[in-house]
Amino acid sequence: MNFQPEKLEHLLIVDDDREIRDLMARYFKRHGYRVTAVEDGREMKRALDNWSIDLIVLDLMLPGEDGLTLCRDLRARSKIPVIMLTAMGEEMDRIVGLEVGADDYLPKPCNPRELLARIRAVLRRTHEPSWLSGDQRMTVLRFEGWELDTRRRELKAPDGQIMDMSIGELELLSVLARNAQRVMTRDQILDCLKGRWMQPFERSVDMQISRLRKKMEPDATSPTMIKTVRNGGYVFTPSVTVE
Amino acid sequence: MNFQPEKLEHLLIVDDDREIRDLMARYFKRHGYRVTAVEDGREMKRALDNWSIDLIVLDLMLPGEDGLTLCRDLRARSKIPVIMLTAMGEEMDRIVGLEVGADDYLPKPCNPRELLARIRAVLRRTHEPSWLSGDQRMTVLRFEGWELDTRRRELKAPDGQIMDMSIGELELLSVLARNAQRVMTRDQILDCLKGRWMQPFERSVDMQISRLRKKMEPDATSPTMIKTVRNGGYVFTPSVTVE
DNA sequence: CTATTCTTGTAACTCATTGTAACACGGTCG
DNA sequence: CGACCGTGTTACAATGAGTTACAAGAATAG
Incomplete structure (x- = not known):
């Protein structure tokens, strides 16, 4: 729209x-x-x-x-x-x-x-709306109080703390955030990361997801933001994502 | 649809x-x-x-x-x-x-x-991200104090508690809720779930219904919301359903 | 240039979900 | 009253996902 x-x-x-x-x-x-x-x-x-x-x-x-x-x-x-x-x-x-x-x-x-x-x-x-294709704006993704600055490679938690992230985690999160609310198969995720990430086999996505969740989800047993779809892949579901 | x-x-x-x-x-x-x-x-x-x-x-x-x-x-x-x-x-x-x-x-x-x-x-x-173009209305289904957010894949009970549900249960409930007050045969239900669920044989619907009821119906012996129609299928009968 | 640290692929194991079978219960019809 | 049929439920197996552990490779420091 x-x-x-x-x-x-x-x-x-x-x-x-x-x-x-x-x-x-x-x-x-x-x-x-x-x-x-x-x-x-x-x-x-x-x-x-x-x-x-x-x-x-x-x-x-x-x-x-x-x-x-x-x-x-x-x-x-x-x-x-x-x-x-x-x-x-x-x-x-x-x-x-x-x-x-x-x-x-x-x-x-x-x-x-x-x-x-x-x-x-x-x-x-x-x-698509310009906030996606916009230059400057795309470098910082915000969702539920989090702030992901892809240019500076930093993730700021809602409490203001800046978290230490590996390149892989950062790239994965950025792909998820850019496709928020959409179920992404492991294949699609790998596709998006092609070139930015060595592309091994599908289970490495699981691994990286797990690592991400460990950093971002307070309660590991019931993830709030990164949800799993059995036989499908993963969905990133922040309440609001913009800019 | x-x-x-x-x-x-x-x-x-x-x-x-x-x-x-x-x-x-x-x-x-x-x-x-x-x-x-x-x-x-x-x-x-x-x-x-x-x-x-x-x-x-x-x-x-x-x-x-x-x-x-x-x-x-x-x-x-x-x-x-x-x-x-x-x-x-x-x-x-x-x-x-x-x-x-x-x-x-x-x-x-x-x-x-x-x-x-x-x-x-x-x-x-x-x-494109579905929350941009998609019909926002259909993503949250409300009935009798319950709230089913199909996008975030969460079910909120009347007391506000967010329940832990498997994808299968969630999908089934969403199909039922979208066809509330209408008797649905097991066949029709499977049809709606095609692709989103392994599509085995009819009794698995019974199973999943049972699992759903266990979570949602306080009194297992007399279901309030998910009723059985003998030789017909199931009906979802909440008092009010809003999209 | 080497040692140390960090990152990430891979395997093994555990846990969760769900299909399927088996059985139990209850109403219906003869 | 009893056999039958449809449904509910328990139990179990298979498959998928989460996680731990480890090793190889990359990055970094000295």
Whole structure:
């Protein structure tokens, strides 16, 4: 449900080829989008801090940090949809691209019209309130008095105490929080953590869940926030989650 | 009507080539999905009427009604995500496919692994957190002082105590409460629980009912809320039910 | 560069849930 | 009154989940 006033969707293009960048920017502007075009990962990050971006078109080959890495990092802390472009038409790259969390993939050179169609398809599915896709806001997740700062990697308890967490616990909690109220299978959880976490087999999720609960749930026998669904997976059920 | 999150995601494959169909079905089943495979549009519609489908893999070339038309019709009345497959590698077809409302497109023959990755990607962005779009009303059921929160999976007794319940008991109670004052056969109950519960044979309902009553009915010999109808099934008869 | 500590995958064990069978109870119909 | 049928209940086994323990690997300190 979207209560926002009509607004232009803001695309961020990341590509080192200036010509292509400008071409795409003009094309999408003509089709009613707000567009920002930058040339590398550093500028991308700056843009994300300054704007509320709705979708990123990301070239795989970039000077400095490469597209795959950028995409993975991005996915770790926000749900902003990403469409990857690459000159290498290898099948493996496509798969890796998708597994790293991209929402779609296109080989270069690509027809702007097709890219536009895919952008629309992705946006149609992605439309979510800005507090999810928002840059700054996504780094801090709040629920029932808890505060998870994914950038500083800190978890603050309701009593203000800052807890010591391992990367794994933190990532898992962030995935759960981002999918609150939804039953997630172990498989889905692993899927979300792919790249941020070695991906072994399903029982390690149980383990990590157990470790998380030990830190967060006062009464281990009846968890309040992280519930188990037999044969299903886990649900994160804080009373309120926002921002 | 079903408002609860599905445990297994249910894929519907529509392809006229029996071999491919079976191959895909097996592959996805192995990866934890529930799969139904049919060969044309007619069967597809029947399947949609009988099951709660989460995603459709749709071949463009079909006997009878063609994939594009089916997809457009589908999109007109539901949001079920669709991934289109086609043997013709024409670029135009890809674009048309996306414009017609498909969520993704893949040329045939396609690598099952890639298809799986795309299915996951689409499902990931399709399943929005249910508290955003979902019907808030149905999540908390109230009756005679009891409160059943299906989302948080908790049952609160009239005295305010939160009871410890297994998922099975909870699901059963939720089905009963949603059909209050109506006699439900064991068959119907099992039907409602399909997918959310192992679906064995009818006596397990009796068992679960018994376990439920033990928790909810103060006097086991004369149940107040869950009544038995001989040769009929069970009725849930709270004095007042509010959603 | 090595030692120590922290993290996390894996296995083994325990506990909880639930399907299934067996039996008990009670009403119904001949 | 007695055999039968449907339901309630007890008991048990199978499966899944929680947890403890440990070892391998990564990170950190010295």
